[in-house]
Amino acid sequence: MNSLAVSSVSKSFGATRAVDDLSFEVRTGEIFAMLGPNGAGKTTTIRMALDILRPDSGRIEILGGPISQQIKDRIGYLPEERGLYRNITVLDCLAYLGTLKGMTSRDAKARAIELLARVGLDDAMNKKVSTLSRGMQQKAQFAATVLHNPDLVIIDEPFSGLDPVNTLLIKEMMYEIRDKGQTVIMSTHMMHQVEEMADRMLMVSEGSKVLYGRVEDVRRQYASHAVYVSGEGDWASLPGVERVEHDREKRADLVCLAEGNSTDDFLRAAAMHPDIHLSRFEVALPSLEDIFIEVAGAPQSNAGTGRKANGA
Amino acid sequence: MKRYWVVAKHELITQLRRKTFLFFALVFPLLMVGAHIGIGYMAASDAEETGTLGIIGYVDQSGVLEPALEEPKEFRPYADEATARTALTAGEIGAFFILPADYFSTGMVNAYTLESIPGGIEGQLRDFIRANLLASRDPLEAERLRNPAEVTMTNLDGTREVDQDTALALILTPIVFAMIFGMSITMTSSFLMQSVAEEKETRMVELMMTSITPLEMLWGKILGLGTLGLLQMAIWAVTGGIVFIANQDAGEMLASVGLPAWLPGVALLYLLLGYLLYGSLLAGVGASSGSAQEAQSVSGVLSLLALSPMFAFASLLKDPNGPVPLAMSLFPFTSPTAMIMRISLGQVPPWQILLSLVLLAAGAALVVWLAAWVFRVGLLMVGKRLKLSALIQVIRQGADQLVLPLENSTTARGR
Structure with a gap:
């Protein structure tokens, strides 16, 4: 079952093609990440999904159908450019946003109190929004986004401006949403968060899909022809080894293999070799950051084909 | 509950808690009562006081x-x-x-x-x-x-007779009416504009657009703040009433001006339509301007337009049915104040009142419609001014086509 299905959607602003024939699906109950450099079309895609913008062509189904008031009530959205009303109390502000999503005033208030306590803002509940620090406002905004217990939560840059402690808190809450079977879509360019949190991902560049699928699969797809090893012995003496570098950060040696030699072959050879004692072996999967730089940095036509190991 | 009612309720409650509202709603009438008591006291001490001399x-x-x-x-x-x-x-x-x-x-x-x-x-x-x-x-x-000369003045169209004491009232009544009207309409409208500009400034608007439609937001705000304006008028009217009851002379003075009994009804109609016109106009200004401050300067000019019949008071007094007063009382942007002045000055042909109301209603409808367009386009352009060319483009192409500046605003802010 899909929470969002985007099929062949295009959108132009004047001469600029912001989104170009984009198709992807977000499955119910997953954390889905949208990645891409600035101006890649992430925000435009989200805005089209939410009916803030209309696509020039293509079809979007959200929570099982075309968008409507009832469906909007089941979505929680935290835009990148976000704020709260400044001159009312945090509690009033959240309660108001809840009633705009169709909650009764009493339910909205009760739920706001519960959530504000959860994000550690119980003391600030009756303070005016304008007196809150930026980090506190961010947490209040997150609380507002999930106030009406939405089936689909869409967050643009969820962790920007948050300190590590609060990042952890929001992360936990996002996991909780997924564990309840609800869906989270986050748009970000913080790769390590995606690696850690997302089940599946979409990378867009200049309005087009460049990478799409399970995060694990994407990393494996870009796996270099190299392994990280620790132990005793001369790795270079093994067959098929092109060169050996030491990676200080990983506290391991990176062994790059020549074309035609698999990592399994290397492992077998190393295990059989009498003078080599292997204490650690790991296939060198590139970080998403490496892939991102490779894909986004490369010209559009080469993206996705030019893959090469990138050691350090 | 319809979503625009939720917005209306929120706007009303938020504004009621603000100090600006309290100031205008309460301090102003208090000043009025205070001034009345002060003047009464001074008059008494001047003419009637026999002092402490006793016998x-x-x-x-x-x-x-x-x-x-x-x-x-x-x-x-x-x-x-x-x-x-x-x-x-x-x-x-x-x-x-x-x-x-x-x-x-x-x-x-x-x-x-x-x-x-x-x-x-x-x-x-x-x-x-x-x-x-x-x-x-x-x-x-x-x-x-x-008492050798009891002067009675008859105004030019011969409809109303006024004695010496009430001549002043005859001149003052239209001015006071126009002022209360003009101020109430422009103040409420500028509250509305600020509230719209605030949606942009606090960057709440994109979030709002995933909960309600722009038109629901516009209606909610118009309703909520319109109620606020009426409440304010009611407070003024009640204090005004108390002053007139307390002071028989003033009450008699107003009664002697001989205002028609249907005036309050027509006045309310002008007030509501005038507010709809100016309110949605200023809401549009708020939605299309870059900041609340920028919107404020535009609203100042528009308020002057609403109050302009007061500056033409001399020509109104000379001939309430002359061409300038007639034009002003038909033109929707000046008709609420101008017509109320004319009605309190003398007899206005019913067809003119009817025509002016129809024109005002049509003007208000047109502006509400335009404001809805502007809302859809202008609201999301955070921190940016809506260019006229962009608006025209949207009107030509239809509401679904949001224009360039939207994307610019996103990239310009950076990530």
Whole structure:
């Protein structure tokens, strides 16, 4: 079952093609990440999904159908450019946003109190929004986004401006949403968060899909022809080894293999070799950051084909 | 509950809690009441106060005050100057007057006191002497001598008769009405504009657009703040009413202007339509301008337009049905204030009122429609001004086509 299905959607602003024939699906109950450099079309895609913008062509189904008031009530959205009303109390502000999503005033208030306590803002509940620090406002905004217990939560840059402690808190809450079977879509360019949190991902560049699928699969797809090893012995003496570098950060040696030699072959050879004692072996999967730089940095036509190991 | 009611309720409650509202709604009427009490007190102390002198003595050597008709109750006659002087030094009386034997030919009166004599006492003495001087005359003639000219003014179209006291009211009423009207409409509208600009400034608007439609937001705000404006008018009206009840003269004065009984109904209609027109216009300004401050300067100019009939008061007073007043009372942006001034000045042909209301309603509908377009396009362009060219483009292509600046605003802010 899909929470969002985007099929062949295009959108132009004047001469600029912001989104170009984009198709992807977000499955119910997953954390889905949208990645891409600035101006890649992430925000435009989200805005089209939410009916803030209309696509020039293509079809979007959200929570099982075309968008409507009832469906909007089941979505929680935290835009990148976000704020709260400044001159009312945090509690009033959240309660108001809840009633705009169709909650009764009493339910909205009760739920706001519960959530504000959860994000550690119980003391600030009756303070005016304008007196809150930026980090506190961010947490209040997150609380507002999930106030009406939405089936689909869409967050643009969820962790920007948050300190590590609060990042952890929001992360936990996002996991909780997924564990309840609800869906989270986050748009970000913080790769390590995606690696850690997302089940599946979409990378867009200049309005087009460049990478799409399970995060694990994407990393494996870009796996270099190299392994990280620790132990005793001369790795270079093994067959098929092109060169050996030491990676200080990983506290391991990176062994790059020549074309035609698999990592399994290397492992077998190393295990059989009498003078080599292997204490650690790991296939060198590139970080998403490496892939991102490779894909986004490369010209559009080469993206996705030019893959090469990138050691350090 | 419909979503625009949620917005309306929120706007109303939020504004009610603001100090600006409290100031205009309460301080203004308090000033009015205060001023009324102050003026009343000053008038009283000037003309009626007989002071703390207590009993006033008088010695009549001229015989004019025989047999002392209409003697004020504080006045007491004394046979001669010596007894009066004794009474004054003994503190029995606060002052005494002497009408000398030659009073009739000279008109001189001497006053003796240890303090000063308030103006009110001199007035009482004059009335007392006048009553006795006129005693021998024919009552009618006496009355004419006391009050030789009771001026009644009739306004030019001959519809209303006004006596001297109410001439002032006749001039003041339209000005006061126009001021209350103009201020109420422009103030409420500028509240509305600020509230819209705030949605942009706080960057709430993108979030709002995933909960409600732009039109629901516009309606909610118009309803909520319109209610606020009416509430404010009601508070003013009640305080105004209390002042008029407390002060019979003012009440009589207003009654004497002879305003038509249907005026409040028509006035309410003008007020509501005028607010709809200016409110949605300023909401559009708020949605399309870059900041609340920028919007504020535009609203200042528009407020002047709403109040402009007051500056044309001279020509209105001269000929309420002349071409300039007629044009102003038909043009939707000036008609609420202009027509209310004309109605309170004289008779306006019903067809003109009807036509002006129809034009105002049509104008309001047009502006609401335009504001809805602007809302859809302008709201999301955070921190940016909506260019006219962009608006025209949208109107030509349809609401679904949001224009360039939207994307610019995203990239410009950076990530």
